[in-house]
Amino acid sequence: MNRVDAPGPQPALTHPTWQAGSPTVTVVVASIDASDTITASLTRFLEEVGMQGELILVDASGDGTADQAKALFPGLRILRRPPGTLAPELWRDGLNASETPLVAFSTAQMIPARGWLESLRGRLESTGAAAVGGPIDPASRLSPADRAVYLLRYVNYLRPLPKVEQVEPPGDNALYRRASLEGLEALWEAGFWEVEIHRRLRERGASLAMASDASVEFQGGGGLGLALRQRRDHARHYGAARGGRMTRAERLMRSVVAPLVPAILIRRITAALAKRGRGIGPWLTALPSLSLLLAAWSAGETTGTWLGPPARGRTVA
Template structure:
């Protein structure tokens, strides 16, 4: 994958997709968190704006990879992973700001023997309705996730033993879809854990239409994966699609009720949430029906 794949202690791969409002703060927080660690920060960028060029000027030590505009985050992560030189590889996105102890917490989790270590996610105060809807749809499971061994961790706030990832990936240049890698790690008897000191804070100002298109694309991959893995049949995915938004609404609603301070933020983003949930459901149906076809990894966001 890399001629000298383990020359650093930690590689942090940042998927940057139209994160102009938060990328600089994201990188500032990462730099502070990695202080005193033999770490590298790679930004895999597919933005339509100039945010990555501004970031490069502010952080000259960054390694920047430029991909076609609108490339989905898993493909950005995959490109970064191919170039990563760390013994441990961490993933995040330009819309997340980590706490100062984040990097050391993830490294501690890997040293304890886990193949993957994740942290909780929360939404930043002042995030607009579409950003909040995106957060609750994607990350509500990690609002109050217990510490210790778990079945899943959020790929947007996670680190992995690099050798373990090599053992479960089919190709070095392939997109990194964490759910598939987690399933393969579990099949090998490896452990995923949540660390209490690895929290990240999310915000996003992406337009609703653009975010819906991305949710459709991610849903399409999920539907294809479920059919290819034998979890569902093609027609189960198609016929069940109309129920998916309601199932997601009920599931996320229960999580929000258990978490402190989130009910108002969720209720006031319900319109956007349902749009994104419907886009996800439609994508899953299409992905299930066309499972086996090559998925489009690049998506125009404008």
């Protein structure tokens, strides 16, 4: 498992004094067993937020991540949720707990580049978009399992970003206008699943954009076992969302082709690397773990298609 050291000693966090009297942005950071990366991640996100607003950590860890964050940053606002809660559910709770006109989402496995927040805000203002996302780069020393997670989850956000007709900001690196989300509250009741949110925003005529300079770096951590459970549960939600719009015959056909899903996804991953002028060679050590993750995804998607998403409870901080 990787360990990321924070750059220098960490001063105690105090409640910020807002510029112009009122906060304008909330950064919601979801953390799940992120004790190896939480210090470096929060240090940089807090530097980026500065006096523009606040950071909310929404934690569902079983490894003491929240306690570690509380000790290092005593003034930090922390919402605790049960282990097993997924990142979109953590983002939902952070969104509901915030009031600022702008809300950004990421995770404690990410470290933002300097100027990250200003790049997102600048792009949001220049485009008039409802949401703006940024690239997700892999850290230089990821384990094979973490590299597999990166390929499955983030390869589409590897720089250089290709030009595409339909932009899809990543859930782990995006900034939203709260006004654009008004009226969609019921849609994120089960979690802030960005693909569904983006689909509805487009239906309402809103635009989405990317800011090529607003990058975060994926640090890994958490282990393969956690990643397998998360991919299975994410896939079950995805399958449930799609299955709800299918006829029984369509669901049967989807189940029949489910064994082909890993091969299809590997082909997409290879194509995404090729678009960026990169081959699969440097990633070969990730393939065994990637195969397991793809199998977990396929099984979860099939289960969700027929049985719906896993039941989840809510815990109020």
